[in-house]
Amino acid sequence: MLENIRVVLVNTSHPGNIGGAARAMKNMGLSRLVLVDPLDFPSHEANARASGADDVLASAQVVATLEEALVGTTVVLGTSARDRRIPWPLLDPRECGAKSIEEAARGGEIALVFGREHAGLTNEELQRCHFHVHIPSNPDFSSLNLGAAVQVLAYEVRMAWLAAEGQASKTEKVEVASVKSAELATSDEMERFYDHLEQSLVDIGFLDPQSPRHLMARLRRLYGRSSVNRAEMNILRGILTETQKAARGELHKRKD
Amino acid sequence: MLENIRVVLVNTSHPGNIGGAARAMKNMGLSRLVLVDPLDFPSHEANARASGADDVLASAQVVATLEEALVGTTVVLGTSARDRRIPWPLLDPRECGAKSIEEAARGGEIALVFGREHAGLTNEELQRCHFHVHIPSNPDFSSLNLGAAVQVLAYEVRMAWLAAEGQASKTEKVEVASVKSAELATSDEMERFYDHLEQSLVDIGFLDPQSPRHLMARLRRLYGRSSVNRAEMNILRGILTETQKAARGELHKRKD
Structure with a gap:
């Protein structure tokens, strides 16, 4: 044409x-x-x-x-x-x-x-x-x-x-699909991530369970609108796992 | 405009x-x-x-x-x-x-x-x-x-x-006015966040500076598309600061 x-x-x-x-x-x-x-x-x-x-x-x-x-x-x-x-x-x-x-x-x-x-x-x-x-x-x-x-x-x-x-x-x-739809984290994966995130924040002393002050709601709002895909979810979960080890002093002990 | x-x-x-x-x-x-x-x-x-x-x-x-x-x-x-x-x-x-x-x-x-x-x-x-x-x-x-x-x-x-x-x-x-961009984190604030994030990931042992494997690129992509606002940025930076303390064993020492 x-x-x-x-x-x-x-x-x-x-x-x-x-x-x-x-x-x-x-x-x-x-x-x-x-x-x-x-x-x-x-x-x-x-x-x-x-x-x-x-x-x-x-x-x-x-x-x-x-x-x-x-x-x-x-x-x-x-x-x-x-x-x-x-x-x-x-x-x-x-x-x-x-x-x-x-x-x-x-x-x-x-x-x-x-x-x-x-x-x-x-x-x-x-x-x-x-x-x-x-x-x-x-x-x-x-x-x-x-x-x-x-x-x-x-x-x-x-x-x-x-x-x-x-x-x-x-x-x-x-191209967009290759990044998005099939690979997006599902709602239940997101829920498990939020649970893990909340526990990690308690572990490092950033979140006080007695006085949570809408913190998780704000973080849900941030990650909820980001269309997190599976690869990113694996990274975020990996970071939380290492953060929890740090909070338990395991890094510190290993270093000693 | x-x-x-x-x-x-x-x-x-x-x-x-x-x-x-x-x-x-x-x-x-x-x-x-x-x-x-x-x-x-x-x-x-x-x-x-x-x-x-x-x-x-x-x-x-x-x-x-x-x-x-x-x-x-x-x-x-x-x-x-x-x-x-x-x-x-x-x-x-x-x-x-x-x-x-x-x-x-x-x-x-x-x-x-x-x-x-x-x-x-x-x-x-x-x-x-x-x-x-x-x-x-x-x-x-x-x-x-x-x-x-x-x-x-x-x-x-x-x-x-x-x-x-x-x-x-x-x-x-x-409607547009309700999400004022004045509240969005600027590029330079995002850069400082990425620097802080990278250092924290090194501190907890999640990121090996010798073998970074596109990790920061993936995290930039995630947060870059999320239109992070100032309040959220403060939360994220606060989490990183506490994570670094945990990595240095300061939480562990306090608990002892």
Whole structure:
């Protein structure tokens, strides 16, 4: 699906930004770069900033007009500052990612279009886009670096793609599950731990059974919310056992 | 809320990346930058890449160690490659944004920690983090530019902030106030606790300094995810103090 998504950079001035965009694309699994009338390309600076995404630069298509860049596309999304005189369907980056993957999933061809470093896209260019995408930013400092803007949209495309693939939910859950569910200490193991903890605290003189002052309640609250797993429980129980030996003076005796 | 969130860059080699990070931060409304032992800073290159975010660079705090950078923090999130030997709570950038804003909303102090350009964070540094954050990326080309990584996390922080601001205007957020983060133990208090814990475990013979076997890492993971508050911290420290007395045989002597 990701191969159906092209990144189009219009009239880029700084080759370093082309390299930065290429790197961001490849990091997120995108490979199709189209450059509309770039000021300086190919360039050593672009390759330096691409840091290994040279293949994206090598296969980049250089064209003279936005029209050529958009040949074959079914959905065109153009980045835009928030307020434009002509009202247009406006998406945030997350919606842009979802829209791109939705369209790619049914075989469409998608273009993500980025404007000039300082001037963005012209109104005419924006009118070629089906949707405008605004990256939410500090109103007092709203202009993102071009590579950074490509990074944000490419990231949201990848997040949407992972969600669609079902990978996001599967892999994340497997990792979390490997730490959690099956290996969590059970309620009765927790109860045995609290008994052991209470006895140990009495042994070292920290807990006075005549005047317990909610101490165990506070410790239950702490460990109770920590989702203690079995390996951790074994460690905690081991510490208590050694603490009790210390309290009985066994360490002291051994040392003598 | 955004002023409660600091960006920490560890041992950055290229000043251009510091500038890129500063620009990305300011674009997303973040302003607090902390640099741990940067190779080259201040630098013209950093200012050039900051493109107007010079105020973020000018107010950046330069410190010698990660520990100093984390003073006062209540939640520390560290960027990480996916697979590490010791399992750790792993968030994606979206979850990282939500976690940061949730914590900031109750008055906490959050650090987003980024490692070296090529080597990332060390395992020791990663163990100082309560959560690891993995930016989903192409497995064959997974290393993002540092500024781009800051951009992605700062973007997700802003998205979560905008969502929270939207909700805040709708509903009263009284519940959150009941768990004031002012009451949470800070990172430096947690570090002192870990030092005390480690020493106590050595004292009772549970931890062999010659063969530590990830014991402290596992205990850091347990307590790190538990949002220990000050009252609980006092209890835990008190238990350790009494445990050490027991290990020194002082209880035993008193009883004799």
